[in-house]
Amino acid sequence: MPNKEMRAAYCDKLIELASKDPKVVVLEADLMKASGTMGFKKAFPDRGIDAGIAEANMVGVAAGLSANGYIPFAATFGCFASRRAYDQFFLSANYAKLNVKLTGTDPGISAAFNGGTHMPFEDGPLMRMIPGLPIVEPSDAVSAAAFTELVYQHKGSTYMRLHRKSVDPIYDENEKFEIGQGKVLSDGKDAAIIALGAIEVREAIKARGILASEGVDAAVIDILTLKPIDRKLVLSYAAKTGRIVTAEDEQVAGGLGSEVSMLLTETGTACRLAMVGIHDEFGQVGTTDWLMQHYKMTAKDIAEKVMGLMK
């Protein structure tokens, strides 16, 4: 049986939540098919709202629904969720302290053939500037379902970066998650690879294998939440290994690399740091594999960064 698509996990969880809670509604901007929420519309015709190709209005409508007691899950490609509707999400949802669950799909290079116009390298960093906003990025279908429920339970707006496609499972069905809690996928004593997102978490796991053959014992952490970062976990591995490589599918400026860098410097933690991700570049078309090589985000690139810190 093929692995479940992450968007299917998202939709199934929304249907489950909506069956129990009549206040759960879904909004889309003509991407219901892409986000995989057609099933929700079928199950709850009145509560599956297609707002058309008008993301700014969709986010505003979501804020209004929230003001009157609904729990709106609004989704679109991450580039539009952030760049297109940022002011609406900032003001109508967050500044107004409303409860809008925004999902940006096709994060980073997973946008592949849609190319630079559709490739959000900046959604996480932009969202990180909104005070108090949790930003989560599940890495497989199990964590996608779990985080959909966690953002539902969270009181206040949230942003979820959601890879749409199917990926190999990382977590057991019974794994428990929390917003702000990373997962140690493998322990290690020489360095820690802190990864974010479906693509880079898998590259980090592969990198650990490459490093093992070089005699380097690297821990792999799936951080899962960009904000609030799991400070305790990051600092404990900084203390334990003295070497951290962050790996993310977005701009390191403003993203995970920045978050970890700030944490280490603010706490005066002696730890070497290197960052894998996008370094001040736009996206472009290509297969995900080609893009990963182009932007130096492969397991090999991560392993090389770790080896660089070993010198």
Next chain:
Amino acid sequence: MPLSRTEIEGLTEFAAKIRTNTIFCIANLGVGHIGGSLSIVDLLAYLYGHEMNVKPDDPLWGDRDQLVLSKGHAGPALYSTLSLKGFFPVSWLDTLNQGGTRLPSHCDRTRTPGIDMSTGSLGQGLSVACGMALANKLDGKTRRVFAIIGDGETQEGQNWEAAEFASQFKLSNLIAFTDYNKLQIDGTTDEIMSLGDIEARWQSFGWHTERCSGHDFEAIFEAVAGASKQTDKPSMIILDTIKGKGMKVFENQVSSHNAPVTLEMAREATGREGYYAE
């Protein structure tokens, strides 16, 4: 039944108090969005004095009618209205824009009792009003959502996304007003970015429209009555208004948007020595 003479007199008196307090709270601070606040005073008096079903002692009452003041910079006029209505003490008006105030220049639902939505980045309010109206429809509630947008504000494209949405979802429980005072910061709306045949624009988006003076209670009453009859269309009521209405020095002046106001000017405009009407 049309408004009675007594009702009109009551609204006239309410509007005069709102106008007085709006002028004095801005004068007390020394500067503010006087023009666009004064142009909607009569509308606010009508809505809170006659039309809207609200409970000042229970601002979040679940069956209340709601107002989204999308032109959030007119906050002082709405604060004056809400305080006279009893949502909070009139004395709060003295705190306008002071650090830590519950009455910031632009409306903030998290700070002020009776404010239904935070606004200030122009163009966002109508979308939020659509969401509220849709929620009321899903809930099967008969309560209504009112929205006030500025004429210059209609230049923001998001309004037209909201216009499509309200029409598509048949939000007949949404009644919006355009404060058509024909002025914006840099000049007249015709000079900067004409609204053209504004009624025809809204009609072409599937809205029911009405047009009348924004300073005539009977006319506003008739327009809202016309809007309330709609069963499958949202309504836009275009109100012809005078920016700065009630302060001769500011009436129909481009410079009235955000202007210095002295206590002397306030006394001259209101004929009152002291501060606020209660």
